[in-house]
Amino acid sequence: MTEAALLEVENVTKVYMVGAGVTALQKVSLAIPQGVLAVVTGPSGCGKSTLLHLMGGLDRPTFGDIRLAGTAYSSLSAARLARVRRQEIGFIFQQFHLVPELLAWENVALPMFLMGKGRREAEKRARHLLQRVGLAGRADHYPYELSGGEQQRVAAARALANEPRILLADEPTGNLDSQNAAQLLDLLEEFHRMGQTLVIATHDPYVVERAQWRIHLKDGQLREVETFP
Amino acid sequence: MVARSQAQMAGLPFHLLTGGMEWPKETPSLPPGTLWGVVPGTLGAEPRFSLFLPRREGEGEGSVWNWEEGQRYSFWPAAVYQLFWDQEQLVFTPDGEVVTQGQPPQAVMARALLPTRDIWIPADLFWKVWHEVAGDRPVPVYQWSWRVEDTLKGRVQAEAIARQLGGTAVSLYDLRRSATLRPDILLTPSGLVTRIKAVGPPHLEPPSENLALYSLLLGGLILGGQMIHLVARRQKEGAILVALGSTWWEIAWLVLLEGGLYALVGGILGYLLMSLAILPSLLGGQADWWASLRHYLGQGVVVVGVSWLLGWMAAFFALGVLGRRSPVEVLKQ
Known part of the structure; x- marks a missing residue:
């Protein structure tokens, strides 16, 4: 384990049992230090999303292991892994994945409710986070009343709700126009400047050029890791 | 148990006292071993008989009856082929053979004079009592x-x-x-x-009862279908919750709670609608409307319980569907 590594991927292989078996990732190993802005790039179907899902504990590798702050996922039960996701990891998805029946602030507060926080405390923090992402005036709107860019910023605020150690974003700008994409990236960079570790799966060159770490995947294999100061 | 009781009864000086139209407020002072009771105006008016059976102490010829300690038993000649003991029912054939036994209804169990030990009445005594009460008149015999x-x-x-x-x-x-x-x-x-x-007073016709049952069944099926549909729609929501850190059990509990509540609300609404339909009959001047109302409320408890159960069955089905899909797969869609 590297001294400063926050997230370690150790020789991870993921095979989906479809037909004869589809290998999505093959023997991928890397260690991401705390506080970096990393991107995972590569062509469609190269395993970017799979790697992110495995890093986030949403799925289990077929072989290999993943450690977050020294804790191996393989040593955790499903319930304890869920607790790790709740406390340590924030997710941003390409399709936003907000709960349509909940208001914007309620969506942001949802992870806090899962942590057992009281309604008043959760609402206060949710509104504060929405203010940080520039949506203070949209807190009492339902997702369908928001634009795509606004929905993604709500999702970003939700990802930060429990102050996670790491934020994982899967094609966060994939469904946004260039203006909204730029706004979201500014926001993510701001999170990064404040010390947040970010891993973004993307093939958007505009996102890639802003990253300190560029992890290149091809056909499920790690090809190259470039680092920039 | 029966044989012992039969032996216990042997040689007892039975006296049959009949007469009067009302059950006395207090037990008359009569010699132990006396079978006594009331001959009612009609056999349908719940005539009852009481028997004090002394305890037999000792075995064989040296045995004696302890008249101070014994057990009081009650039975109804109108349903004379049943006796109750140990909160169970005995059913006799006319020749005294016990053919069935089981739990009596709650109303019978609640009776103050319910015997607590076994008893067996010989067939000749049974018919003696019967003829003393009913004479040679043709009488109805009804099942309970x-x-x-x-x-x-x-x-x-x-x-x-x-x-x-x-x-x-x-x-x-x-x-x-x-x-x-x-x-x-x-x-x-x-x-x-x-x-x-x-x-x-008027009373409900059978179709009303059947209609209520069919409505309940239909309502349950619709609710179940709706629940499956709703939960299927919420697969994505479940996957989002997993991504945010919910455990499978937390999501399962939400689904069960939701399924149960939906079905419960549906059941209560259905019950209220049924009430609107039958309320005029229920309160239409019946003499014993309170008993009817209690029975009706009892049915309500059953309706609500069945609704809840149906909701949970639907929820379990939906959970089975949800459990087969990985959250990653759902989120990718």
């Missing part, structure tokens, strides 16, 4: 059945006794079914007229 499976057996017994007495066997269970909300049906000596008809 509260479980469907008892009905057929009870009917055969009732008909056998009726043949011997020259009376008519009528199934109380059948009569109950024709008067949904009136469980307390008693027969007049003719055996053909129910109390409901004698009193004169």
Whole structure:
């Protein structure tokens, strides 16, 4: 384990049992230090999303292991892994994945409710986070009343709700126009400047050029890791 | 147990006292071992008999009766082929053979004079009591059945006794079914007229009862279908919750809670609608409306319980569907 590594991927292989078996990732190993802005790039179907899902504990590798702050996922039960996701990891998805029946602030507060926080405390923090992402005036709107860019910023605020150690974003700008994409990236960079570790799966060159770490995947294999100061 | 009791009864000086039209407020002071009771105006008016059985101490010829300590038993000659002991029911054939036993209804169990030990009445004493009460008049013999499976057996017994007495066997269970909300049906000596008809108030026709049952069934099916549809729609929501850190059990609990609540609300609404339909009959001047209302409320408890159960069944089904799909797969869609 590297001294400063926050997230370690150790020789991870993921095979989906479809037909004869589809290998999505093959023997991928890397260690991401705390506080970096990393991107995972590569062509469609190269395993970017799979790697992110495995890093986030949403799925289990077929072989290999993943450690977050020294804790191996393989040593955790499903319930304890869920607790790790709740406390340590924030997710941003390409399709936003907000709960349509909940208001914007309620969506942001949802992870806090899962942590057992009281309604008043959760609402206060949710509104504060929405203010940080520039949506203070949209807190009492339902997702369908928001634009795509606004929905993604709500999702970003939700990802930060429990102050996670790491934020994982899967094609966060994939469904946004260039203006909204730029706004979201500014926001993510701001999170990064404040010390947040970010891993973004993307093939958007505009996102890639802003990253300190560029992890290149091809056909499920790690090809190259470039680092920039 | 029966044989012991039979031996225990042997040699007791039985005296049969009959007469009067009302059950006395206090037990008369009578010699122990006396079988005594009331001859009612009609056999349908719940005549009761009481028997004090002393305890036998010692074995064989040296045994003595302890008249200070014993047990009081009650039974009803109108349903004379049943006795109750240890909160169970004994059913006799006329020759004294025990053919069935089971739990009596709650109302019987709650009676103050319910015996707590076993008792067996010899057939000759049984018929002696019967003829003392009923004489040689043809009398109705009715079943007192509260479980469907008892009905057929009870009917055969009732008909056998009726043949011997020259009376008519009528199934109380059948009569109950024709008067949904009136469980307390008693027969007049003719055996053909129910109390409901004698009193004169209207009562529910069988179709109303059936309609309510079919409505409940239909409502349950619709609710179940709707639940499956809703939960299927919420697969994505479940996957989002997993991504945010919910455990499978937390999501399962939400689904079960939601399924149960939806079905419960549906059941209550259905029950209220059914109430609107039958309320006029329920409160339409029936003499014993309180008993009817209690019965009706009891049915409500069943309706609500069944609704909840249906909701949970639907929720479990939906959970089975959800459990087969990985959250990653759902989120990718």
